[in-house]
Amino acid sequence: MGDFNQSVILDAIRRSSDGLSRVELVDLIGLSPQAVSNITRRLIAEELIVEAGKTGSGPGKPRTILRINPSGRYAIGVHLDPAVMTVLLMDLMGTVLHRRVRETPIGTEPEQIIDAIAGEVRALLEESPVDPARIEGIGVAPPGPIDQPAGAVVDPPLLLGWHRVPLRDALAEATGMPVLVEKDVTAAAVAEIWAGGHESTQSFIFVYIGTGIGSGIVVNGEVLRGASGNAGEIGHIVADPNGPECECGMRGCIAVTCDPQSLVREAERLGVLSAERHRNGDIADGLTQLCAAAEEGDQQAVEILSRAAVRTARAVSVVANILDVDRVVFGGPFWEPLANRYLEVVPSSLLDFRAARSIHPVEVVSTGIGDDVAAIGAACLMLERTLGPRAERLLLAL
Structure with a gap:
């Protein structure tokens, strides 16, 4: 429950264009002032939010505004299209910091394409001054169908020979980073939630x-x-x-x-x-x-x-x-x-x-996101999985 409440507060601050005060969070979310204070203190310590000045007029103590720290976390997004692959680095507010695009290797051999993705990820990291420790991982958006629990791509019509290819595990091994796989259309929907305004x-x-x-x-x-x-x-x-x-x-x-x-x-x-x-x-x-x-x-x-x-x-x-x-x-x-x-x-x-x-x-x-919506959505996958207010966070492990 604590993780879920933290993700709800973080999401509310992220969605507010001007930031929110602790008092506004209490009114908006319905938690006690003490709970909001404890959670925001933890989010500040984790560098996910920052105090961004004070506001207020009339009687009463000025309120401290809380805003997302864009550099608090990052994620890498990959869109694997049969013709073109896009790899990008995105911050916590959905801003694309670095982007690389190249043609998908001809022949559609899984190993060749996975090696190409890993190479683009390494090149992206070399171009960026971002601390790799702040990168949550890599989200990959291939064409479906996929076996999401297995992280596998299963016979997409235009990637011949991709029969139950373990894309998640293969790319994790090649890069040493956590990897999530979601089909491209679902990744695009995630992008619209996170970065659509x-x-x-x-x-x-x-x-x-x-x-x-x-x-x-x-x-x-x-x-x-x-x-x-x-x-x-x-x-x-x-x-x-x-x-x-x-x-x-x-x-x-x-x-x-x-x-x-x-x-x-x-x-x-x-x-x-x-x-x-x-x-x-x-x-x-x-x-x-x-x-x-x-x-x-x-x-x-x-x-x-x-x-x-x-x-x-x-x-x-x-x-x-x-x-x-x-x-x-x-x-x-x-x-x-x-x-x-x-x-x-x-x-x-x-x-x-x-x-x-x-x-x-x-x-x-x-x-409003543009042609890179699937790649941006793939990056959002990591942030949504780690930081988003998902209902599954309320489920208790048996």
């Missing part, structure tokens, strides 16, 4: 558009991970019963109608893109060209993106109806070129599909 809502869906499409789910401030860490898989929700056949045996799944590769292939089939129009079949370049064509008024390009946006809204509405959330956040490495068209189409389409539309609205927004 002080107005972040407590219940939302993070729709992650990368090489594939998935969702991270947050309810009442906690990420829903599921039994194995794979909650939020929306790729096999049927959005178009007349659509192309999916490897799962159904037709028109999100995975074959709305992912960037599917959009580029449809654009090629309809002649919007030619084989020469984007570099060597590169999906990112093809998607950029498709979205540019739509902005320039190419009607077929507009229809391709609008259909995909409606299909995506249909899939998201299934999750929104089940969980009754009040926000949908879009992000991921392939989101930016799609943003303008999707933010025009998705809100109204989502309204049509929602059961509770007459009771409360659902806000549809872009993440």
Whole structure:
């Protein structure tokens, strides 16, 4: 209980843009003044918070403001995408201090890629003056599916040969640091909680558009991970019963109608893109060209993106109806070129599909974190696991 109360106080201070006094913490959290005083004293001793001046007007003793000490703890985040890997160092307030990006080694051999990640981590530490003792560890966000209890990656579609690869243990051995593994879409949701701003809502869906499409789910401030860490898989929700056949045996799944590769292939089939129009079949370049064509008024390009946006809204509405959330956040490495068209189409389409539309609205927004959302989320994993007010902290070991 003491650890949980400490994490609640730390989280409240972190979320306050101007800091909080001990009196405000008593009113906000409901603990006794003595308990708040004891916990804040301990947090100051651990250099997680600092006293940042006094405030007050009128009668009464001025109040001491408590703020997070950004350099109190750090974490490393790794986003393993089949095309590009991003490694970054982040402080306790979510500020990225150092960042390295490189192409994922060709061939997708697990040992080769794990060695490359470890090499980037070592290079990152050499570039930074941060005391390694203050680094909580490494969070890694690969594509799913994953076996979270085992820290293993299990047959992701675009990392061939990755059958039950023990990524957590292998990277821990290679770096000598604690490692957590979480699939990329869940890491993105964690980033939105930790670094998405002080107005972040407590219940939302993070729709992650990368090489594939998935969702991270947050309810009442906690990420829903599921039994194995794979909650939020929306790729096999049927959005178009007349659509192309999916490897799962159904037709028109999100995975074959709305992912960037599917959009580029449809654009090629309809002649919007030619084989020469984007570099060597590169999906990112093809998607950029498709979205540019739509902005320039190419009607077929507009229809391709609008259909995909409606299909995506249909899939998201299934999750929104089940969980009754009040926000949908879009992000991921392939989101930016799609943003303008999707933010025009998705809100109204989502309204049509929602059961509770007459009771409360659902806000549809872009993440403010940017393309590195999964890597930032991976770093947040370590901070959230160590310092966040997780309900599991209240469970007693038997």
